[in-house]
Amino acid sequence: MNKRQHGLSRRSFFSLAAAGGIGAALSSLMTRKGFAQDPQEKGKPSTNIRDAMAWERTADSMPGKYPGKVVQVNHANCILNNEPDQDAVSEMLRRGMVELTGADSLAAAWLQFVSPADRIGLKVNPVAGKSLTTSHQLVRAVISQLQEAGIPKDHILIWDRREFELHETGFTEENYPGIRITGTEQQDANGSFYGPDGLLYGEKMIDKDWYYWADVVEEYDDYTLPYMVNSGKYSYFSKICTQQVDKIINIPILKNAGASVTLCLKNLAYGCISNTGRLHKDLWGETCAQVCAFPPIRDKVVLNIADGIRGCFNGGPGANPQFIAEFKTLLLGTDPVAVDRIGYEVVLRKRIAEGIQTEDKPKARDFMNMAQELGLGVADLERIDVAVLNLT
């Protein structure tokens, strides 16, 4: 979906809003309890979250077809010789998809979320490098099963923020023939971030019609700017999600971030916008939740497959070998908040077992609660329906 399907571009939307044309219609949305609360009301920097909530939800909007449902597929032998085993991972995904959807065939399960006409983006997470990237075995299994369901290969795209990180971790067109691999931030063959016209390649990849505004500024030096694309108070959405894909399958890797996790919401939020460096300190949780409330993400992400074959329980989101664990699990769901909540439990149990912490830190779950308030999914553990499959 893109902005045209909403019948309104962002610019025309704000022109109308400024003229008072739809202000009245929005006010009822904004006054619902717990709805789109500006962080400023909690003493934090202000953001434009209310803009996001003004957009009508669609049938595909988060939390998707199965709110509050998570399938956890464990496989004791999914790692062989220190590598994920392709057959085992494919079977985990197959069983998980059928369990999640209740479909009578694997193809039918996938076709609940995508169709052959869709351009499908697989949002992976390679940022921690080779040792802690979304596993290739899982991505290959997704591609293979999509093809079995009739999705043309050239409708599938693998993407993340930094194209060069994808390449460094093996997401290359050589390893994935016929699949487009792309990122928002790009370098050319000479390692330059700038094209012959003097513009950042990343500048051409951002869509200035869609942005997350936050009252936080970080001025980047010349060296840092190519990694952020722009400075100032605006973080623009990547054209990859606003223009180049119709559906997104989110494939994060199970990692901690302090006592919290970086999983579905973080992978989407920080992976889809520019100028993220400024958002870490004061608005980490808000960014994770609020960016996902904007239509380019909220209405396009149809499925989340959290890769917990390997993950980390401390030192994340970077890869520190001493904290990498073989969780040997996949978490599937259309509801990214519920998947994050269950993933959080997996990491928390490991952290407690390893003596990193002694108990749950509720504040570490704030971003999930924020996402729940925004209507993106279910964060309350008792309201999440978890189906656990144990394979051997």
Next chain:
Amino acid sequence: MCLIRLNSINSMKMKRVVLLIFLGWTTLWVSGQEDVFPLSTDTIRGWEVAGTRMYDGSGLWGYINGGADIYLEYGFERVYVQEVLLNDHLLKIDAFDMKDGVAAFGIFSVSRFRCLLNDSLRMHHCISPYQILSVLGDHFLIISDQEGTDAATQCGITLLMEISEKMQPASFLAPEPFSVNNAEGQLKCIRGKLGLMNGFPSLSDLLESYENYTLYALPVAGDQPDQVLAKIEFADRENQADLIHKLAELQDNAPEKVVYIKATGPEGILFLIVNKEEMTSTCPYRKLFSDQ
């Protein structure tokens, strides 16, 4: 530099003595530290050096994304990322030049986990498969390999020894009452929220509202991170009074715990939080508060 090989010395006691001698000796050589980064083939003869990259300031976001935040919190200057090759073992070295030796020890202290130690190495270090962490003066070093073999690890140890010999770094000394042994073991040094979340989450509720401090925290009852001896130095004295108040409240609200508090100078506090049932095992630490 005089090399003292310790491979044959197994007792921790002896190792500690030698480390103390070394620490005393290196203190004399603080001004003689040599900055050897980025490494060159002149620095480490016999090695092949390839692919040098440097990231400074917030440029670290470009290298490790959100993982940069904790380095920036401690105080980060620059990192040189290099690959070196010896005897077919390819190693990657990340040499983080931190703001000071405390910052270097701090990021090391929250990064180490279940370390193997090697008696040949006379700096704070932590060996695990695929990786060696170490502190050399103001530098935090990560030497990593893709093999996870003993041979690759040994190669990393050799590299670390060569760098150390060239650098002659000052060693980090923890403040009183913490010992060299504590610093070698589980002592954490923390300067902000991210350090707390990664290194000592049990203190995050207590300390989350503060900034501009240096905290040393040591678990005092085995691996139980909720029982801690800690020393904190604030940049301003208002926080000292505020934290003393919070610690007193903690004692009131958690009757199963005993909290000992002692002001250390105008901006510092030494405090001990233990479970009542652990009073015997934590006795040595309680003596620090015997004048209370």
